[in-house]
Amino acid sequence: xxxxxxxxxxxxxxxxxxxxxxxxxxxxxxxxxxxxxxxxxxxxxxxxxxxxxxxxxxxxxxxxxxxxxxxxxxxxxxxxxxxxxxxxxxxxxxxxxxxxxxxxxxxxxxxxxxxxxxxxxxxxxxxxxxxxxxxxxxxxxxxx
Numbered sequence: 001x002x003x004x005x006x007x008x009x010x011x012x013x014x015x016x017x018x019x020x021x022x023x024x025x026x027x028x029x030x031x032x033x034x035x036x037x038x039x040x041x042x043x044x045x046x047x048x049x050x051x052x053x054x055x056x057x058x059x060x061x062x063x064x065x066x067x068x069x070x071x072x073x074x075x076x077x078x079x080x081x082x083x084x085x086x087x088x089x090x091x092x093x094x095x096x097x098x099x100x101x102x103x104x105x106x107x108x109x110x111x112x113x114x115x116x117x118x119x120x121x122x123x124x125x126x127x128x129x130x131x132x133x134x135x136x137x138x139x140x141x142x143x144x
Contacts, residue, residue: 019081021033021035039051043066047100052122057111058110085109086111093122094106
């Protein structure tokens with residue numbers, strides 16, 4: 001059962017957690033938010049954002065009403081950090097959501113600092129990430 005990681009480190013307020021996450025810094029945790037690897041979690045078990053690259057993210061488009069304010073805060077901080085919404089209900093978002101957090105029927109919005117880089121990061125993650133054999137990572141699935 002989620003959460004998969006208990007929050008560790010210093011406590012902070014909600015804004016501190018989201019701002020550190022967006023900046024890719026060591027994030028504190030708060031009563032609403034914590035970070036699990038590339039995922040910003042809200043309310044202990046709801047994925048709010050997924051990191052695609054240093055300045056590229058997917059933001060969960062379909063959050064429960066109880067955490068709508070968490071999504072709004074996340075988007076406000078992303079905007080204040082120089083990011084912008086590039087694509088709502090982005091095409092490959094569902095694929096990345098399944099791979100990173102196992103959410104099958106959720107749609108995602110693409111955010112980033114640069115539109116070309118954001119879409120490039122999205123395509124790489126949808127194909128399995130930099131470690132995928134398509135991008136030169138890993139071994140062939142068979143031995144000769």
